[in-house]
Amino acid sequence: MKKKKIALFGFGCVGQGLYDIIQQQNDLPFEISKICVKDPNKTRNLPGSVFTYDKHEIFNDNDIEIIAEAISDDDEALEIVKLALKHGKKVVSASKKMLADNLADLIELESKSSGVLIYEASVCGSIPILRTLQDYYQRSSIDGISGILNGSSNYILSKIIDEDCSYTTALREARELGFAETDPTLDVGGFDASNKLCIIARHGFHMPLKTKEIFQFGIRHISEHEIAFAQKKGYKIKQVAILQKTKPNRYLAMVIPAFVDGHHPLYKIDNEYNGVILQSEFMGDQLLTGKGAGSHPTGWAMFSDLLAITNGYRYNYYNNDPAGSLPDTDFAFNIYLKCTSDMVMIALDFKLLEDLSPGTAYRFVYGSVKLKDLLKFRSSENFKTTFITLDLRYLLNKLSGINEKKGIVKAMV
Ligand SMILES: NC(=O)c1ccc[n+]([C@@H]2O[C@H](COP(=O)([O-])OP(=O)(O)OC[C@H]3O[C@@H](n4cnc5c(N)ncnc54)[C@H](OP(=O)(O)O)[C@@H]3O)[C@@H](O)[C@H]2O)c1
Missing domain, CATH: 3.40.50.720 (NAD(P)-binding Rossmann-like Domain)
Structure with a gap:
């Protein structure tokens, strides 16, 4: 033939x-x-x-x-x-x-x-996430998609936390190994994970999510305080992408560094590996994991697409969100905040729960913040020198509490 x-x-x-x-x-x-x-x-x-x-x-x-x-x-x-x-x-x-x-x-x-x-190769390298959403989850209602979607940020964070590597050395290695984008700001700024979340949202939530609707915070300004805190508590820091229904026509969309404890399935997803948790009505939670970047893993995703498209494969699109869901901007969650001035806490309307650095020139504090204040703060100059780490366990507990009360959201793990 x-x-x-x-x-x-x-x-x-x-x-x-x-x-x-x-x-x-x-x-x-x-x-x-x-x-x-x-x-x-x-x-x-x-x-x-x-x-x-x-x-x-x-x-x-x-x-x-x-x-x-x-x-x-x-x-x-x-x-x-x-x-x-x-x-x-x-x-x-x-x-x-x-x-x-x-x-x-x-x-x-x-x-x-x-x-x-x-375009399977555009999301999570070797993980067949779009094919899975299209073919296996076609009729399933998905309540939440979360995970590590950027291989080079995960590689950098793994090297920093597990091997005491400096940020600069870890980034250089990620570039040498071909995990980083030509412009690595896309990876470490959280832009790449946001782009992937939008593509996944189209196939998982059947809605047209735009990057500007995602609260995005990168890992560029990670400091010794978060690193020391993670190492002391036995946590890892992961850049986590979250798309979660919180109530009818409202969702939470974030790309944010998070402290992840040893019980969470993403804890073991290290280096250039990606992991995606799909949370659905009949199947509960599923974790898909695999190499998320690099020449052969991504090349394989393209190869598999070439075989599929030759056999007549195509995606089916429909819009599951005709009313147009919006970000749940009043949603509050707990974060760890590192900043140099109390003005940042005021600008964020931050509800202080614990001061982790009393008597020092910088602030490393734990408390509650609303999505709308983070979104507003995003345009401030201080945003560049502040570091935010999500308390993932608190968020998961809160989401499972909402589920119990309203039957809308189930815990992600
Ligand atoms: N690297 C990964 O792990 C990964 C994973 C998933 C998706 N992606 C995506 O895949 C794409 C390629 O990434 P990459 O890592 O392979 O990049 P790369 O190593 O920098 O290679 C880029 C290639 O694009 C070619 N090119 C650039 N501008 C062109 C133009 N105007 N016309 C024709 N060719 C052009 C370059 O040509 P020359 O050889 O002549 O310079 C080069 O061969 C990007 O969109 C990236 O986001 C990458």
Whole structure:
């Protein structure tokens, strides 16, 4: 049988991972016929004739039926995916930021074209989370999705807490190992996890979550105080993404560092591993875990998508949230706050429960805060020098309390 022709866009970490995997397989129904990259002066480990630097060469070739897109330029990635759909091609994409920012438009474009778009590689590397939500959880009502969605932040936090590594060394290692984004601010600022939460929300909650609706706090300004506190208590610090229904038409969406104790399933998810907990009506809680970043794990997700799309697979979309749910901004939860001034506590309307650093120039305090005050504080200059760590256990207890009273939310674990 004649093999279907694939054009691969991008030959970096993910593109090369996918290429390697394809080379190691026999009897595939497809083959890579062209690779489009940006820099004509780069030394490549394949013959020059395989490469092109002009996307139109690919779109003008009617023999190419499938596009695998894994480039580091989001504007160009959007252009490529749109062009592919307009030409009726099947597209597999890894570009999570581009997808999170443009998912609604791309879904509409796909519905009007004869093309197909799937993107497992954009979320949690090797974990088949979108396929699981689409195929297994199709009719299940999901109350909560939470987890570690960013491999490089998890790698950095694991090295800092478990191996006493400095933040700078851990970040450098994450970059060398190919876990970090080209711009690592996306990882350590929490942007990458927010992008993934939006993509997961579309398939799990069937709602169009936008990144601006997520309270997002990164790990860049982690200080010795949180690290020492975690080590003393036997906690780990994890960048946790949470999307949880709190009441009808209200949800909590956060990406935030959290103290995680040894009883929580995310405690053991270390280094570049990701873990996602799905909390649903009939199945209770399920944890999916696996390598969340890197060349081969992400390349495999693209490879699996290529096999699926060749066999006619596509996502089904519907909107489970026609009334338009909103963030539950009055929702209060407990955090650990490290700041240099009482003004931060005033700005946050912080209800102090315990002072963990009495008599020192900085403040390391424990107390309660409302989501709306955190969202307001986000635009303040002080936000950059403050560190916030969620008390995950308190949040889980509160959510299970709501469940008992109103039957809406179940505890996540
Ligand atoms: N790394 C991961 O673990 C991971 C995991 C999941 C998703 N992703 C996503 O996958 C995408 C690729 O990531 P990566 O880590 O593979 O990046 P990377 O290692 O930096 O490689 C980027 C590739 O994109 C090519 N490129 C950039 N701009 C281009 C343009 N305008 N036209 C054609 N090619 C262009 C580059 O070409 P040159 O070779 O000529 O420079 C390079 O081959 C990103 O969207 C990223 O967010 C990455």
